[in-house]
Amino acid sequence: MDNTTYIALSRVDTLMHALDVTANNLANADTNGFKAGRQLFSEYLARQKGPDTLVGDKQQSYTQDQATYRDQLQGPLRQTGNLTDFAINGEGYFTVRTTQGIRLTRNGAFQRRLDGTIVDESGNPVLDSTGRNLVLQNEEDLLSVASDGTISTQNGAIGAIGLVTVDNIQTLVPEGHFLLRPTTRTHAVARPEIRQAMLESSNVNAVSETTRMVEIQRDYDLTFQLIQTESTRQQTAIDKITAEPTS
Template identity: 25%
Template structure:
């Protein structure tokens, strides 16, 4: 029995090492959120067993839980770089699959078609506005699109985003046009979001459906333009956890070695 108990300990320690290694590898990934491993003991027995004689049979990984604490904010100076100072996720739409994605990585640029998109081509989602720049609907999302020219035929010159999420396009004739307001998403249980890579998440039954709102309103954080949120991985903390996981692995390996020696001793006594 001790062999199997120690093997569960080895597997649990290996999982912990894998999670910590993933955190360390993404210490410089914009918008990355670290994860932590949670363990639970495994008990064997039935309702007829004496509770004073309960025997444990090892450990299991109960969950790998994501940590959504705010990471350090880094100034970049790029007008379309955005950082959320509080709760919420940027909402993007994959042009290839049509899937809705959520991210804390606010590094956006204007692509060749005039759409504001991330490095993977996912288009930023905004609330539509009227001619005065007022939001017309918070139940509808649209791709953030900047026309190449305005009504007067002036060429696009640049874009800015303010703390309230208004995306303003500037044209060569000096006129400004609000094309939309950045839509932020929030969830009842963000730890239930599914990681899909590139600092993106998808909603699941565990996270609940997204609720949308404007930056700075209700539970949604504000926006900082010209800044990005860095990874929330604390390298020192992860290295300490790495040493702890290594020690746990060595201890379980030693337990297997001890059980082997005891078994060998018993065999020698019989011979």
């Protein structure tokens, strides 16, 4: 396999990952609080070796897939009229308790169970600012949530929804469609802003992502065609050499 094929294969590898990232973005275009994934590419220069290397042609450029990061642009907030729906305006994440531990989310589509526990769409209890499950008493109705997260019922203020963040949000590990696993220590948001009866939509632009997918697929097809053409050229050259009569 020659250098042309190796370079093209490096491009194919990154394009396959780009298709996966874009497809995941499209699949979550309607997921509350979802942040689109983006790829970080770089050029990898490899020094050629051997006595036949031409002067001025000492390095080859490969495409390198460095990492995938999340676009932290806030999604649009929309009214729902549901008093247990909450949207974060600005930084921060809700905290929920799962069987695997504490997880973070921007998806504030919560519900009240029969026992009064406020849970997310998967039934995970939502935590208050002290790290305890957020529970309403049977006789209490959820009347209002202030912008700082303070929850009030007919019995007065009963607590506050906890919002936390981490120093480097790119270290959060996605789990499922809307949960994030913190890998570093979390800390409370200094100035939380919560909107009641609203949800944050995904920041994915479905039209842009669809266009991007078409471009990636076209680039992939052209690059793969180059690999096939180069393979045919090499095989033709080998056939000609082996077919030449020996003196």
